[in-house]
Amino acid sequence: MAEDKQPGFDTLAIHAGARPDPATGARVTPIYQTTSFVFDNTDHAAALFNLETFGNIYSRIMNPTSAVLEERLAALEGGTAALATASGHGAQNLVFHTLMEPGAEFIAARQLYGGSINQFGYSFAKCGWTVKWADTTDPDSFRAQVTDKTKAIFIESIANPGGVISDIEAIAKVAQEASVPLIVDNTLATPYLVKPKDHGADIIVHSLTKFLGGHGNSVGGALVDCGTFDWMGSGRYPALSEPCESYHGMTLGETFGDFAFAIAARVLALRDLGPAIAPMNAFLILTGIETLPLRMQRHCENALAVAEWLERHDKVNWVNYAGLPSSASYELAKKYSPKGAGAVFTFGLKGGYEAGVKLVESVELFSHLANIGDTRSLIIHPASTTHRQLKDEQRAAAGAGDDVVRLSVGLEDKADIIADLDQALARL
Amino acid sequence: MSGGNHDSYPDGKIREILNGVRTIAVVGASPKPSRPSYFVTKYLLAKGYDVIPVNPGHAGKEIAGAKVYGSLAEIDRAVDMVDVFRNSEDAFGITQEAVDIGAKVVWMQLGVRNDEAAKLAEDAGLTVIMNRCPKIEYGRLSGEIGWTGVNSRVLSSRRPDMAEQGAQQRTLGPTRS
Numbered sequence: 041m042a043e044d045k046q047p048g049f050d051t052l053a054i055h056a057g058a059r060p061d062p063a064t065g066a067r068v069t070p071i072y073q074t075t076s077f078v079f080d081n082t083d084h085a086a087a088l089f090n091l092e093t094f095g096n097i098y099s100r101i102m103n104p105t106s107a108v109l110e111e112r113l114a115a116l117e118g119g120t121a122a123l124a125t126a127s128g129h130g131a132q133n134l135v136f137h138t139l140m141e142p143g144a145e146f147i148a149a150r151q152l153y154g155g156s157i158n159q160f161g162y163s164f165a166k167c168g169w170t171v172k173w174a175d176t177t178d179p180d181s182f183r184a185q186v187t188d189k190t191k192a193i194f195i196e197s198i199a200n201p202g203g204v205i206s207d208i209e210a211i212a213k214v215a216q217e218a219s220v221p222l223i224v225d226n227t228l229a230t231p232y233l234v235k236p237k238d239h240g241a242d243i244i245v246h247s248l249t250k251f252l253g254g255h256g257n258s259v260g261g262a263l264v265d266c267g268t269f270d271w272m273g274s275g276r277y278p279a280l281s282e283p284c285e286s287y288h289g290m291t292l293g294e295t296f297g298d299f300a301f302a303i304a305a306r307v308l309a310l311r312d313l314g315p316a317i318a319p320m321n322a323f324l325i326l327t328g329i330e331t332l333p334l335r336m337q338r339h340c341e342n343a344l345a346v347a348e349w350l351e352r353h354d355k356v357n358w359v360n361y362a363g364l365p366s367s368a369s370y371e372l373a374k375k376y377s378p379k380g381a382g383a384v385f386t387f388g389l390k391g392g393y394e395a396g397v398k399l400v401e402s403v404e405l406f407s408h409l410a411n412i413g414d415t416r417s418l419i420i421h422p423a424s425t426t427h428r429q430l431k432d433e434q435r436a437a438a439g440a441g442d443d444v445v446r447l448s449v450g451l452e453d454k455a456d457i458i459a460d461l462d463q464a465l466a467r468l
Numbered sequence: 469m470s471g472g473n474h475d476s477y478p479d480g481k482i483r484e485i486l487n488g489v490r491t492i493a494v495v496g497a498s499p500k501p502s503r504p505s506y507f508v509t510k511y512l513l514a515k516g517y518d519v520i521p522v523n524p525g526h527a528g529k530e531i532a533g534a535k536v537y538g539s540l541a542e543i544d545r546a547v548d549m550v551d552v553f554r555n556s557e558d559a560f561g562i563t564q565e566a567v568d569i570g571a572k573v574v575w576m577q578l579g580v581r582n583d584e585a586a587k588l589a590e591d592a593g594l595t596v597i598m599n600r601c602p603k604i605e606y607g608r609l610s611g612e613i614g615w616t617g618v619n620s621r622v623l624s625s626r627r628p629d630m631a632e633q634g635a636q637q638r639t640l641g642p643t644r645s
Binding site for chain 2: 044047051052055056057059060061062065077078079080084087090091092093094095096102104106107108110111114115119120121122123124283287288289290291294295297299302303306
C-alpha cells in the first residue's frame with residue numbers, strides 16, 4: 041500500500057487539528073468557553089483522572105479549543121505533541137519545571153529576548169536552576185559550559201532583537217554529546233521560516249503572542265515536543281523515566297512513548313503551576329495561524345525592503361538584519377531560514393541614544409509599543425524597555441545597546457512604511 | 469500478504485485492522501494499573517473489543533474485569549488479534565503461537581519489533597504491525613488523542629464519528645478504500 045501523502049505546510053496551517061463540530065456541524069473551531077466537562081459516570085471520571093482514557097476534565101489542564109491549537113502547532117513544527125499556555129514565559133516555565141530540579145544547571149545563549157534573560161537569571165535561579173551563559177554565534181562556548189549538572193541547552197533560532205541566526209545543528213551536536221535536550225525558541229521565525237526539529241531540536245517553545253497569532257490581540261505561549269529525546273534511556277529526568285507518585289506509579293516515558301514530554305508538562309507542570317491559555321485566546325491565535333504562510337512571506341519581503349532602504353540612509357550607522365549580505369548571519373540565514381530572514385531587526389543611528397528616542401517618538405504609522413509580530417509595523421528602543429532590567433553588559437551582549445532601535449515590520453504597503461521612517465528620520 | 473514496510477504504516481491499514489478485529493488477546497497483560505498493558509486492556513474494553521488478558525501468573529483471575537488465561541492455546545474462543553506486550557525476543561515464540569491458534573493479526577507494542585517473527589506470520593497469511601500501540605492508534609485515528617494536544621496526523625473535513633454512548637467517546641469511522 042502506498043505511504044500516506046504528507047500535506048503541505050499551507051494546508052496544515054488551515055486544517056491540522058480541526059474538524060467540524062460533531063454535535064452541530066460548525067465548521068470553525070468553537071470557543072469552548074467552559075471551565076469543566078460532565079462525566080458519563082464515576083468510572084469515566086476515574087478513567088480520565090488516571091489518564092486511562094482521552095478526554096476533557098477541566099480547562100486548567102486541557103480544553104477542546106486549545107487542543108486544536110496544540111495539534112496545529114505540533115503538525116506545523118513536525119512534532120509529536122504540543123501544549124499551549126497563557127504566555128511564552130509560561131511555556132518556558134513548564135519546560136524547565138519538567139526537566140530541572142534544585143541544583144541543576146542549563147546553558148543558554150546570551151542572545152535572547154530580555155524577558156527570557158530575566159526569567160532565567162532571577163526566577164529560575166530562585167528555584168535553584170542555575171543558568172550558564174554562552175554565545176549563540178560560538179557553539180564551542182556551549183561545550184565549555186557543560187558540567188555533570190547540565191540538564192538542557194536553550195537558544196533562539198532567530199534571536200531577539202533580531203539579526204542573529206543560531207547555528208542550530210552545531211549547538212545540537214553539543215547537546216547530543218552532553219546527552220541533554222536542545223530547546224529552541226522559534227518565536228521570531230515561526231515554523232514557516234525555520235524548522236528547528238529538522239536541525240536537532242528536541243523541544244521548541246513559542247510566544248504565540250507574536251507572529252503565530254499575528255494580530256497583536258492575544259497573549260499565549262506553547263511548547264512543542266519533537267519526540268526525539270530518549271528520556272527512558274537517559275534516566276536523568278525522573279519526571280519522565282521514574283514511576284509517577286501522583287499517577288499511581290505510572291511511568292510517563294514508558295506509557296506515552298514519543299509524546300511523553302508534552303504529556304508530563306501538562307499533567308504535572310501545568311496541573312500544578314497553572315498557566316493555562318484562555319480558550320478565546322487559543323481561538324484568535326488559531327485564526328491567525330490560518331494565514332501564517334501568506335503573512336510571513338509579506339513580512340519578510342517588507343522587512344528586506346525597509347532594511348535595504350535604511351542601510352542606504354545617511355543618518356543610519358548600521359543595520360543588523362540577516363537578510364542583508366552585509367550581515368554576519370547572512371550565510372546562516374540562507375541555510376536555516378531560506379524563505380526569508382524574518383521581520384524583526386535592529387539598526388543604530390549616528391545620533392546615538394538621543395536620536396533613537398526622537399525617532400521612536402516621531403513616527404506616525406509605526407506603533408511605539410512592546411511587541412513584535414503584528415500586522416502593524418512596530419518600533420521600540422530596547423535599552424529603555426524590553427532589555428531595561430538587564431545589566432549593561434547583558435544588554436550589549438543581547439544586541440540591545442543604547443543606540444539600538446528595533447523594528448517589527450508589518451504588512452502595510454512598503455511605500456507607506458518607508459515614508460513614515462523617512463519623515464521621522466528627517467526630524468533628527 | 470507478505471513483506472512490506474514495517475517502519476511506517478498507512479493510516480488506512482491501521483484503520484482496517486482495528487475495524488476488522490473484535491477479539492484481542494493481550495499477551496503480557498499486567499494486573500497493575502500503573503502498567504501500559506493495563507491501560508491498553510482497559511481502553512480497548514471500553515471501545516467494545518472482546519479483550520482477553522493472557523498472563524500465566526494471573527490465570528483464572530481478572531484484569532480490568534476481564535478473565536485472564538494462562539496462554540493463547542487455553543483461550544476458549546477464536547482470537548482475531550494477538551497484542552504483544554513482551555520483549556522483541558519473546559515476540560517470536562508468541563507469534564508462532566498466534567499462527568497456531570489461527571489469529572489474523574499479530575500486533576507488537578511500542579519498542580517491540582522482530583522482523584523474523586513478522587516474516588513467519590506474514591508467510592502464514594497474517595497481518596503484522598510492530599512498534600505501535602493500539603490505544604494510541606485508536607486515539608489518533610478517532611481524533612480523541614487530539615484532546616491531549618497530540619499530533620494525530622489525520623486531516624479531515626468530515627464530522628468525527630461519535631460512539632453511541634458517552635459524551636466524549638469517538639469511534640474510528642468506516643474504512644474507506
